Every structure is written in C-alpha cells, then in structure tokens.
Amino acid sequence: MSNLIHEVEQAVAQGRRAVESLIARSSFPHVQGRNVTFLFCGDAQEVTLHHWIHGLPGQLPFRRIGKSDCWVLQIDLPPCSRMEYKLGVAMYGRGTLIRDPLNQHAARDPFGANSVVYGEGYHPPDWTVEDPDARCGTVEDRHVDSKVFGGWREIKIYRPARFRETRRYPMLIVHDGFDYLGFACLQAVLDNLIHRMEIPPLIAVMTQSPDRMNEYAADPRHADFLVQDLLPAMEALLPLVRQPSARALVGASFGAVASLSTAWRHPGVFGRLLLQSGSFVFTEIGEHDRGPVFDPVVKFVNEFRRKPGRPSDTVFVSCGVYESLIYYNRSLVPLLQETGMTVKFREANDGHNWENWRDRLREGLSFLFPGPLWLVYE
C-alpha cells in the first residue's frame, strides 16, 4: 500500500475537511511511478473502474475506506501510457457509468467522453494543439456523386495554408474523416506538421460512411466508390499529384480494414497506407467469436493472408498494446513486409481510441510523406 492510500485513510479518519484538503493538494488520479491511485468520494454501495485494457478484468473494484463515502483503487500503469476509463457507481442495485469527478482530463469520441489518466512520462504531444505560429489550412464541406452507391456522399476537403492552384499536392483519403477532425484534431495536426515541414503541404479528403460497419468491412463497393467515384472527382476538382506514391488511404479500426481492402482490390492506385488499430481479425481454425459484423472482415483478412499480393508501396501500421487487436496487427506486419512493401509498425501503451490514433499521426504521416524540414530554414 502506498503512502498516498495511507494519507487518504488518515484524512478520512480526520473528517470531511481533511479529505477535501488532501484532494486540493494532491491531484487524483494520482500518478507516482507505475502506481496510479484513484479516489472517489460520494454516495455508493459499490464503485468500479471500467476500462478497455485487454487482458485486465473489465471492472476493477474500489475499496471503501471504513464506513466512509471514500473509495480508493490503486493500479499498475506502465510509463507513457494513456488509459481511458469511467467509474461505475452502484446504488441500490442500480449502476451508473460516470466520468471521474476528480479528473479534469477527458477524451472525446463519437459516443461521448471518457476520463483519461496519463501514465508517468506521457504528455499530450504539442503538435496536436493549435499553434498560433502555424498558418491554418481550410476545411470545405462538399459532396461527391456516387454511381457505386447511388446518390451522393458528404465529404470534407482540407486544403493546406498558402494553397495554390498551380501547385500539385499529395492527397490523403481519410476514412471516418469527420471523426478524425472532431476527435483526433486532424486539422491542427496537419496545420502543425506542415508548418514544421515534417510533412509537405497536402490535401486531405475526409469521408464518413453512413454505414461504416458494413461498408468498411471490406465491402467491395466501398473500394469501387473510392477508386471509381471519389478519386476521379477529386482529381478533376483539385490540383493533385496523379501518382500512387502521392495517394494515401488512412483509417482506424474498421477504417483500416477499408483502407487495406481497397488497396488490395485496386493494387497500384494507392501507394501509401496508414492503418491504425486495424480490425484485422482472422482465423487459423474454426470460427471467430466477434459477432456477425466481423464475418466479412474475417473472410477478407483470411483471403488476404492467403494471397496478399502487393497492394501498396509504403505502409505505416500502429496499434495500442492494450487493445485486443494487438495480436492481429502484430501478425499482419510480417505478412505486409513479405510482400515487398516498406512497412513501419509502431505500438503504443494505449487503447482503441481516437487519442491513440491522434498521437501516432506525426510518425505515420511523416513516414509516408516526409517533409523538407532538414532543408528549409525560413
């Protein structure tokens, strides 16, 4: 038991004011080395920590201090980790998931927000926040007609600062692109990395499927949509370098599956892939246990493992070590390398979440599109 838990117990014994004083002078969750101490004060009959770290029990119980309303939990968190969590607070058999009232750090995602604790040594990267020095690009709402799907699809187009029609730009096509903008700070990241010359000025086209769980699950129509509808439309609209080496597909989770399956179905079109926490589930024997939504994914990945071909040229793969998908991503990397593609793989002490994907963008994008920072001194 750490000194801090002892301090909490002493404060509880001294009364409410002592507890409030302790909270005021010690931030909670309190990180010391690998130890993280959580504290919850409030009415509850049971308090649990809900997280998404693969390998740990899904709910970690807090310990009530005596008969007080203070609950504590201490866990081990490796250095440079990020852990998203919620507190489960149960009263009279009814549980509620809440954000940690003592923790100001939150990470947003399409489902709301989680509390987040930073392990020792982790700091949100400075290139993920708006830099007043960096010139800002623009984001334009548009739509693209789709013969493949019928009707039209909403897209957003990022143009870099100091965009010029007379220049030719590389292009990223970003799956779940609206979410990348909203939850992974994609615009600030691009502005900053371009400003720092870590990547060249580029155009990003953000797509957002209305039915991602089906279309991104290696649906051949999605691949055709990108190649037959979106790419020609963008090449007609924007000054793009018309070479595979200047085209990247970006995606996380099912978006990574959509990226790889598109490149696999249309080899030679996209020379760069950025695959984050890909849901690359496969089976060696028997059936998978991930539910029917994964059926087409598993079918694709199994087929890809049998006949990978050479879908692209340069691939950046990242995955959090706290994700159940780490096994599948680690398995995929040697296979990608065997195809002759240049592959870089990065693991992080993080989970299946948008801030993990945000934090890997610098390394991934600068690997796929190295900028001129060594040569430019303005």
Next chain:
Amino acid sequence: MLSSVILLGPQRHVPIVRAAAETLVPVASNPGPLAIVTAGWEEREPEDQEFRDHVQRPVINLEIWARVERIFERDQELLEAMRRRHATLRSVQELYRLRLQGHMDALRELFRRTGDDALLEPERHDALVMLHGLDSQHVARVAQIHHEFEARWRPHERAAVQREKRELKKLLADASCLLLAGGHIAVLLHRLRLFDVLGLYGDRPLIAWSAGAMALCERIVLFHDAPPQGSANAEVMEAGFALVPDLVVLPHSKKRLHTHDERNMQLFARRFAPALCTLLDPGSRLDWNGRRWSAVPGTQRLAENGTLQEVGA
C-alpha cells in the same frame, strides 16, 4: 570574403531587415533599390509584399526561382542533367549519413561517459578528428559532383542561362544592397550558383537571413534535434559560398535544437570548431565589417563547453 554583411534571424515575426539596410546603405545617401532573392521560397517566390511593406524602400525581386523554371522550359537537356545531379547528390548524402551514424554513436557515448578525463579526452579528440575527416570528405565529394556537372554541361555557357544572367547583371548594377531571404537551402544555393549571382554582385553590402545566411558560410550544416523520422545527427550538406569566415549559422535554433542539452551542444560546437556556431533566432543580428563580427544583444553562440553565450562575450 565580403567587407560588409549583416546576417539576421528569421524575419516572419521579428522583421529587422529595414534597420539592417539602413545601417549598411542609408536611404538618404543611397536610395537605390534593394535587390532581394526569395528563390528559397520556391513557387511562393513572388509573395514578397510583407517584406516590401516592412522595408518601405524600392525593392526589386530578382526572381531567381522563376528564371530557372524558364530555363528548364527552354533547355530540357539541362533540366534532365540537373535532375540526375540532384538524384546523385541525394544518394551521396544517404551514404554519408550511414557513415556519420557510426561516428556520432561513438562520439555521443564518449561525451556521455564520465570518469578519468585524462583517458576520455584524447579519445573524444581523436573521434572528432575522424568526424572532421568524414565531413571534409563529403564536402569534397559533393564538390567533385558539381565540378563534373559543370565541366560536362557548362551551364554558364548555355544560351538560356546567359540571357537571364545578362538581365540579372543589369538589375544588380542598380541595386544598393543585395538581400538573401531564407527558405529551401539547396534550391537557394544551387540557383544562386547557376547564375553566379554573388559574383555578378561583387563585394558590396549584403544582408541575408536564415537559409540565406547559411548559404554564405563555408559549409552548409543541416540540423534538427527532434525529427519525426531518422536520426538527429547534424549533417554537412556541401560547401557554401564561403563569403563569411569561420561561421556556422543555426536559424530557428530554439525550435530545432535542444539547446539545454549541454553535452549535445558541446559535441556540436566542438565538431564544427573553429567555426563559431551562432544561433539565428528571431531578433538575432550579426554584423561583419570585413575584420570581425559584432552582434546585437541577445544573439547567442554555442560555446565549446556546450553552454549558450552572447556573441562577443
């Protein structure tokens, strides 16, 4: 070697070119236009309005980048030859980088170790001598590539180049001062060299900042302590115009270097000694009068013990 030159830090946030120009060529006594080279900005070369607003004097943009683009349109043979040279230079730089890594790994470890200085210091010294040798070999190799290129393709004798040079000579004759802005150092250096701009201009007042200042030094030193890819070893690119003596300039050093890392800074300073490693951050200014350097307060250099000191201190 020039008799009067001023080197400045980046101008975007702290523009001080106007004051520097007034020092070298007071408008009252020399109202001729300032000739600026913004070729390092590449396709943004013409976007010099902010600069014009700042200096409030007549300005001629020499349009060096655009002139080379015009030459490429007319002289495809030269374009292809320059592209091949560019590819060769990249390959040579990569090979140099491989050897550099080994030297730097050993030096970092030697500078990291503590213990008997009587044993360590001779090892550090000899390792630095080997590194100096590598850097010099690389500079010589690149110079040889340029020499062979010029001997074979004779760019200065080509009609398209000569036409542009004649125009430049006229523009430079009327200029009161030549200014070299920053940007892409290789583009700037190679395009200035193609037209022999500094030769055409002669020994007259010169102001340069960021990459422009780098181009005037004996060697072009590329540096970044935290690149997103690859190693953080500073690299020698090739020889510069060597118009200012014993100087390595480090634009944006506060952003590009871990200046608080004294061990690393010590290695950096000793690697390039006896050249003075000078930080060119916004507001920095170094004046050369043909004999010695002087600097405005706040302009710093890397001392050989790895600390930052005022230039002149």
